[in-house]
Amino acid sequence: MNGLVFEDVRVGFGATTAVDGVSLAVPPGAVVGLVGGSGSGKSTLARAAVGLTPFTGRITLDGEPVPTRGTYRPVQMVFQDPYSSLDPRMSIGDSVSEPMPRSMPRTGRHAEVARLLELVHLDPARAAARPADLSGGQRQRVALARALAARPRVVIADEITSALDVSIQGAVLNLVRELQAELGLSMLFISHNLALVRYVASHVAVMHAGRLVEEGPTHRVLADPEHDYTRQLLAAVPRGDRPSRSHR
Amino acid sequence: MGRWSTAARTPLGLTAAVLAGSVLGLAVLAPVVWGTSADAVDTGSILSPPSGEHWAGTDNLGRDILARTLVATRLSVLLALAATAIAVLAGLVLGTAPFLLGRRLGRVVTAAVNIAVAFPGLLLALFFATIFGVGATGAVFAIGLAGAPAFARLTQTLVAGVAARDYVAAARVAGVGRLRVLLRHVLPNISEPLVVNATVGTGAALLSFAGLSFLGLGVQQPGYDWGRLLYDGIGAIYVNPAAALTPGAAVLVAGLAFNLVGETVAKALGVGGVARRPGRAPRAVPGLAPVAADEAPRAVGDDLVLDVRDLEVTVPGARGPVRPVRGVTFSVRRGEALGVVGESGSGKSLTALAVSRLAGDLARVEAGRLTLLGTDLTEADGRAHRRLLGTSLAMVFQDPTTSFNPTRRVGAQLAEGARHHQGLGRAEALARAVDRLGAVRIPEPERRARQYPHEFSGGMRQRAMIGMGLMGSPSLVVADEPTTALDVTVQQQVLDLLADVRAADDVALVLISHDVAVVRSVCDRVVVMYAGRIVEDLPAASLDDDARHPYTRALVAAVPDMDTDLEAALPVIPGTPADPGALPPGCAYAPRCPLASARCVEEDPSLVSDDTGHRVACWHADGPAEAATTAAPGEVGVP
Ligand SMILES: Nc1ncnc2c1ncn2[C@@H]1O[C@H](COP(=O)(O)OP(=O)(O)OP(=O)(O)O)[C@@H](O)[C@H]1O
Ligand code: SF4
Numbered sequence: 086m087n088g089l090v091f092e093d094v095r096v097g098f099g100a101t102t103a104v105d106g107v108s109l110a111v112p113p114g115a116v117v118g119l120v121g122g123s124g125s126g127k128s129t130l131a132r133a134a135v136g137l138t139p140f141t142g143r144i145t146l147d148g149e150p151v152p153t154r155g156t157y158r159p160v161q162m163v164f165q166d167p168y169s170s171l172d173p174r175m176s177i178g179d180s181v182s183e184p185m186p187r188s189m190p191r192t193g194r195h196a197e198v199a200r201l202l203e204l205v206h207l208d209p210a211r212a213a214a215r216p217a218d219l220s221g222g223q224r225q226r227v228a229l230a231r232a233l234a235a236r237p238r239v240v241i242a243d244e245i246t247s248a249l250d251v252s253i254q255g256a257v258l259n260l261v262r263e264l265q266a267e268l269g270l271s272m273l274f275i276s277h278n279l280a281l282v283r284y285v286a287s288h289v290a291v292m293h294a295g296r297l298v299e300e301g302p303t304h305r306v307l308a309d310p311e312h313d314y315t316r317q318l319l320a321a322v323p324r325g326d327r328p329s330r331s332h333r
Numbered sequence: 334m335g336r337w338s339t340a341a342r343t344p345l346g347l348t349a350a351v352l353a354g355s356v357l358g359l360a361v362l363a364p365v366v367w368g369t370s371a372d373a374v375d376t377g378s379i380l381s382p383p384s385g386e387h388w389a390g391t392d393n394l395g396r397d398i399l400a401r402t403l404v405a406t407r408l409s410v411l412l413a414l415a416a417t418a419i420a421v422l423a424g425l426v427l428g429t430a431p432f433l434l435g436r437r438l439g440r441v442v443t444a445a446v447n448i449a450v451a452f453p454g455l456l457l458a459l460f461f462a463t464i465f466g467v468g469a470t471g472a473v474f475a476i477g478l479a480g481a482p483a484f485a486r487l488t489q490t491l492v493a494g495v496a497a498r499d500y501v502a503a504a505r506v507a508g509v510g511r512l513r514v515l516l517r518h519v520l521p522n523i524s525e526p527l528v529v530n531a532t533v534g535t536g537a538a539l540l541s542f543a544g545l546s547f548l549g550l551g552v553q554q555p556g557y558d559w560g561r562l563l564y565d566g567i568g569a570i571y572v573n574p575a576a577a578l579t580p581g582a583a584v585l586v587a588g589l590a591f592n593l594v595g596e597t598v599a600k601a602l603g604v605g606g607v608a609r610r611p612g613r614a615p616r617a618v619p620g621l622a623p624v625a626a627d628e629a630p631r632a633v634g635d636d637l638v639l640d641v642r643d644l645e646v647t648v649p650g651a652r653g654p655v656r657p658v659r660g661v662t663f664s665v666r667r668g669e670a671l672g673v674v675g676e677s678g679s680g681k682s683l684t685a686l687a688v689s690r691l692a693g694d695l696a697r698v699e700a701g702r703l704t705l706l707g708t709d710l711t712e713a714d715g716r717a718h719r720r721l722l723g724t725s726l727a728m729v730f731q732d733p734t735t736s737f738n739p740t741r742r743v744g745a746q747l748a749e750g751a752r753h754h755q756g757l758g759r760a761e762a763l764a765r766a767v768d769r770l771g772a773v774r775i776p777e778p779e780r781r782a783r784q785y786p787h788e789f790s791g792g793m794r795q796r797a798m799i800g801m802g803l804m805g806s807p808s809l810v811v812a813d814e815p816t817t818a819l820d821v822t823v824q825q826q827v828l829d830l831l832a833d834v835r836a837a838d839d840v841a842l843v844l845i846s847h848d849v850a851v852v853r854s855v856c857d858r859v860v861v862m863y864a865g866r867i868v869e870d871l872p873a874a875s876l877d878d879d880a881r882h883p884y885t886r887a888l889v890a891a892v893p894d895m896d897t898d899l900e901a902a903l904p905v906i907p908g909t910p911a912d913p914g915a916l917p918p919g920c921a922y923a924p925r926c927p928l929a930s931a932r933c934v935e936e937d938p939s940l941v942s943d944d945t946g947h948r949v950a951c952w953h954a955d956g957p958a959e960a961a962t963t964a965a966p967g968e969v970g971v972p
């Protein structure tokens with residue numbers, strides 16, 4: 086099977102099972118949204134895919150196990166909190182060039198860093214800046230550029246806007262859609278916000294208590310949810326047209 | 334670097350610098366200057382007491398003890414440094430091993446280190462001294478290796494802390510090997526505390542050497558360090574006490590020097606050692622613009638729970654005071670739900686904290702009027718105020734984990750305030766706590782009341798926090814981002830609970846959030862804050878269609894909802910939030926505002942009310958709504 090495929094993936098921590106037999110596919114070029122409450126196992130599943138957590142079951146990319154050793158890492162991840170995902174001592178240029186092959190010559194690296202920063206709409210002249218000089222949204226752009234530097238085939242975005250102000254969130258989401266359209270990236274877009282997932286993902290998978298409870302095209306799942314938990318999630322989305330409620 | 338010179342100018346830093354400078358200076362110069370006189374044998378005055386010629390007397394060969402003490406500085410310091418180097422090196426290897434070796438082997442190393450740490454250092458030193466033989470080399474290894482376990486454990490703890498950060502995970506996902514991650518990401522980020530500890534460790538090593546030499550296990554004749562001199566001097570203590578006291582004093586002074594340097598370095602690094610989030614850190618202000626008084630809000634009635642006028646909060650910044658809240662005027666009526674929205678750093682939290690007198694000692698709060706239930710809170714703080722605040726106002730914070738004391742049962746923590754403010758007895762207060770936990774829909778409140786905070790889920794803790802606020806009979810609940818740290822489904826429960834509390838007892842609610850959608854679903858009225866001021870005050874129902882300030886419109890448009898057009902890019906607010914330390918002279922929003930005109934740049938608009946009570950601060954509040962938001966997909970340099 087093509088793309089990133091999870092087959093019966095299980096992750097346990099001591100007595101608790103964080104991910105309980107999840108099977109899910111991220112087809113090439115697609116954005117799959119993964120929604121669920123906190124503690125439902127979304128991030129754990131993501132960390133298993135990039136080799137940060139041991140698991141049982143199979144995680145494959147185009148039929149081969151996802152490499153989690155060595156320097157070629159075709160599955161990249163962008164983390165939730167841009168305030169802790171960039172080394173505070175490293176210039177953003179150095180952070181972005183980190184995943185590039187070490188054999189790459191210095192000038193090639195510089196050019197590549199500049200290209201990537203431009204791709205995420207940051208001024209390449211700021212490559213020497215430290216994370217402390219950047220706003221949250223700018224940091225998240227750097228984190229995206231770093232993930233792209235590895236020339237990944239799949240990017241996992243784990244709640245990448247939830248640490249950001251709503252005013253910045255829009256710009257990051259626009260960027261995600263733009264990169265996806267331009268580069269044809271496959272993405273697993275993890276979020277607890279259904280409105281965001283609706284905006285960026287063509288498919289959506291719903292996790293609850295470590296299990297996948299529903300999966301399908303976004304418009305179908307949102308319009309006609311099959312599982313109770315999906316309905317609960319939908320009911321929890323604050324809506325503009327909802328009347329002000331002074332009591333229930 | 335600024336913080337170094339600042340640190341060096343404190344009394345502590347100054348003392349440390351002078352002492353360390355003298356010790357190191359002596360280590361370099363003393364053997365050159367006094368080298369010969371220290372070895373000059375004078376059989377004429379053996380074991381003589383202090384005199385004009387020999388300030389500290391002489392030893393059993395008639396050598397000058399002061400000169401010998403000064404000359405011994407070099408060897409003593411070198412030995413201490415060598416031992417520290419060994420301790421640091423061994424400690425680093427052991428301390429980073431768990432990170433490099435991975436889970437299983439790492440655990441073995443950690444266990445070994447933990448056992449070694451529990452071993453008395455001196456015993457280890459004695460043990461190594463017998464292995465390496467009596468003498469300087471043996472002593473260096475003994476003391477160095479004896480210091481290693483403690484250093485290893487410190488390193489382990491620090492490494493584990495940094496290893497848990499996302500940037501380490503990101504580097505590993507990028508395919509960077511463990512050793513390289515250690516060298517590039519981990520060590521640089523823990524180097525500061527390590528340096529501090531190594532410095533303090535050198536002081537300790539100095540003392541240990543004195544101890545070992547004193548036991549006769551250290552430096553051997555004819556070499557001498559302070560410990561050796563001490564050992565020799567003690568023998569003659571009744572003839573010439575100065576012979577022992579002088580090297581003893583040298584050990585103390587040098588030890589003190591190293592410790593003080595360590596402490597100074599720690600202090601200097603503690604300030605600004607960690608990167609702060611922008612917008613949450615105080616910034617500098619070149620000059621404060623005079624605050625224009627907001628126009629008074631709608632009719633003032635008896636049912637006002639909270640009435641705030643011209644609230645200003647000034648906090649110290651790196652370059653002078655900053656004013657993150659600049660003349661905020663609003664009121665809340667009984668049973669009303671007021672939402673406060675704005676970006677990070679707009680002053681929302683500080684406003685709430687100032688109102689509840691929790692802004693802290695550093696913040697200066699001034700207000701034309703600040704009344705809670707008619708009581709003036711600007712007057713001298715007293716018991717009566719604290720009581721009023723304690724019973725009539727409930728605060729709910731963003732992070733329910735930090736709001737509870739982890740070591741005490743939830744029920745007891747709820748009861749505490751009630752006993753304090755309402756004078757309830759122990760049993761009564763506890764019964765009320767159980768009742769309140771039930772009121773915030775915590776199942777099995779009796780059992781839960783006996784549990785500790787960590788046994789509660791995040792949502793339950795937040796509900797318990799609200800329950801704590803309900804111990805009294807509050808007239809006002811102030812909730813600052815109460816749901817940001819919570820799961821979506823739980824978020825809704827907490828918002829519903831707040832709505833219920835409000836409906837049941839006609840309690841007023843101030844709900845602070847950066848998310849317009851959250852505020853809109855709960856509140857009647859919304860004030861929008863930007864750069865420490867209210868820029869718009871409008872009914873929540875008007876947010877979608879009747880918002881008049883470009884910033885409000887942009888905030889509303891920026892949040893995707895279930896009806897957002899999937900074909901179009903999301904509207905964004907260009908630029909970054911205003912820096913309270915460097916505000917432009919005119920409208921603070923002008924640099925980001927698509928409607929900004931020349932007037933906006935020069936003159937700050939004041940908040941004016943129309944006859945419906947809708948307040949807005951904008952020169953072009955009647956401008957076309959479409960123009961106020963920008964949908965810019967490929968914009969360069971936005972946040
Ligand atoms: N105790 C303090 N000492 C110094 N400066 C402070 C303090 N508290 C807040 N500030 C500064 O005041 C400004 C407003 O902060 P405030 O916390 O009120 O913002 P906010 O609107 O609540 O933002 P957020 O959405 O990030 O919570 C910021 O620039 C912040 O750095
Ligand atoms: S006053 Fe001018 S710059 Fe300020 S918000 Fe209104 S139009 Fe924009």
Ligand SMILES: [Mg+2]
Pocket residue numbers: 681682683813814
């Ligand atoms: Mg805040």
